[in-house]
Amino acid sequence: MRYRDHGLGRGLRLLPFLLAVCLTGCRGSSAQDTEPAAPEEEQQIEAGVLPSEVEAEKKTPADKADKEDGEDAAPAEEEPSVSENSAGKETKEKKTPPEGWELKLASEDWGLSFGESGTQPTGNASAEDLAWYDAYYVGDDSEKVIYLTFDCGYENGNTEPILDALKKHDAKGTFFVVGHFLETAPEMVKRMVEEGHAVGNHTYHHPDMPSISDLDAFQKELDGVAELFKEITGTELSPYYRPPQGKCNVENLKMAQELGYDTVFWSLAHVDWNQDSQPSHEESFSKLTSRIHPGAVVLLHNTSRTNGEIMDELLTKWEDMGYSFRPLSELTGR
Numbered sequence: 511m512r513y514r515d516h517g518l519g520r521g522l523r524l525l526p527f528l529l530a531v532c533l534t535g536c537r538g539s540s541a542q543d544t545e546p547a548a549p550e551e552e553q554q555i556e557a558g559v560l561p562s563e564v565e566a567e568k569k570t571p572a573d574k575a576d577k578e579d580g581e582d583a584a585p586a587e588e589e590p591s592v593s594e595n596s597a598g599k600e601t602k603e604k605k606t607p608p609e610g611w612e613l614k615l616a617s618e619d620w621g622l623s624f625g626e627s628g629t630q631p632t633g634n635a636s637a638e639d640l641a642w643y644d645a646y647y648v649g650d651d652s653e654k655v656i657y658l659t660f661d662c663g664y665e666n667g668n669t670e671p672i673l674d675a676l677k678k679h680d681a682k683g684t685f686f687v688v689g690h691f692l693e694t695a696p697e698m699v700k701r702m703v704e705e706g707h708a709v710g711n712h713t714y715h716h717p718d719m720p721s722i723s724d725l726d727a728f729q730k731e732l733d734g735v736a737e738l739f740k741e742i743t744g745t746e747l748s749p750y751y752r753p754p755q756g757k758c759n760v761e762n763l764k765m766a767q768e769l770g771y772d773t774v775f776w777s778l779a780h781v782d783w784n785q786d787s788q789p790s791h792e793e794s795f796s797k798l799t800s801r802i803h804p805g806a807v808v809l810l811h812n813t814s815r816t817n818g819e820i821m822d823e824l825l826t827k828w829e830d831m832g833y834s835f836r837p838l839s840e841l842t843g844r
Contacts, residue, residue: 604767607642613760614639618720620647620756620775630803631777640773643763647775649805649841654833657807657841658683659776661712661752665695666785668818672810673701675821681835683707684774685812686752689714689734696742703743708838710750711735711771720759728765750774750838772842776809778802788816795820799827807841 607613615634622631633640633647640646649655660672662685676683685702687709692699702709713719714734722728736747751771753762758773766773780797781789789797794816798808810817825835 605642605644611642613642613763615758615760618757618759620753620758622777624801627800628803630805631801633775633777640763640775643760643773644767644771644842645763645773645775646807646841648777648803648807651804654804654831655806655836655840656802656828656833657805657838658810658835659710659752659774659807659838660685660810660812662687662691662695662812663712663716664690664813665698666813668815669695669698669812671818672812672821673698673705673707675825676707677705678822679825679829679835681825682837683835684710684748684750684838686710686712686750686774687735687739688712688716688754689738692735692738692742699739699742703745708748708750709739709743710748710752710774710838712752713754714738716754718755718757719753719762720757723761725765725768728762729769732766732769732771748838749844750842772844774807774838774842776807778806779809782811782814782817785813785815788814791816791820795824795827798824799831802828802831802833805841807838 613635617634619634621634624631630648630651637646637648649657658676658681660683662669675681685707687699699709711732712735713731715731717731719728719731722731732751739745739747749771751766751773752775753773756775758775763773778798778801780794782794802808828835
């Protein structure tokens with residue numbers, strides 16, 4: 511059932527959300543640099559979050575805890591098989607972590623620590639540990655492959671040039687959409703599907719997901735997107751979930767997995783969300799080319815004017831550096 515207030519029209523229900531997204535951008539990366547603390551302009555606001563709310567809730571992600579000597583690494587996985595969950599949705603066979611093992615996230619705010627240029631950053635948890643809950647942030651480091659992902663909070667005219675550039679380079683991306691984007695830009699969503707891109711779930715109302723501990727409430731946020739997407743396109747939403755603002759806890763990962771979703775974070779982003787302070791072309795190229803790395807899951811925002819303007823040249827630069835673009839399905843296995 512679509513997540514809605516019974517008896518109220520869709521437009522009235524979305525009025526507060528519309529006001530919010532018109533005032534703000536869509537925070538996607540809380541990526542931590544190697545500097546002691548990320549500068550304030552690195553803090554990113556996601557669609558539906560007022561600046562005053564960000565100030566009230568702002569906190570610095572904890573540093574990734576060092577593993578103790580002798581701590582066992584998670585065993586390598588076999589290729590997952592596919593089954594159906596209780597709702598009849600296709601899902602990978604549930605993994606069973608080693609006895610006594612628990613996933614530990616350094617913070618509920620997804621963060622990254624970068625080292626030498628061209629190498630993979632460290633996240634709040636290792637890729638091997640996250641994989642037990644079908645969660646990903648980076649791919650294999652042995653091949654120059656990039657997985658392009660875009661967070662879509664609202665439509666402001668920049669999605670079209672992004673799609674044009676992807677089409678020119680025959681690059682398939684994954685677009686994580688919220689309810690507002692589906693309701694206001696259905697033709698753009700149809701184009702994404704027609705051109706072979708995946709569309710993933712960024713929740714209907716873009717809430718603080720770690721504050722949701724009830725599975726039914728968690729599911730409503732995801733089902734609303736999946737159901738409206740199917741109404742618009744006649745196809746099933748891709749089984750990829752990106753937590754709003756990158757905020758997530760272990761229980762969220764378990765619930766997403768139970769509902770048949772892979773949780774997808776990122777290993778590279780830049781400050782592209784602020785409509786009032788868009789990065790220059792030079793700033794964006796510097797960040798996105800110096801920190802690109804094998805197996806990168808790149809997060810960009812569809813609302814960024816700079817992204818729309820540089821996308822063709824950026825994809826060309828990455829190709830010149832020896833990188834190719836792969837669909838997210840090659841990382842997740844579905």
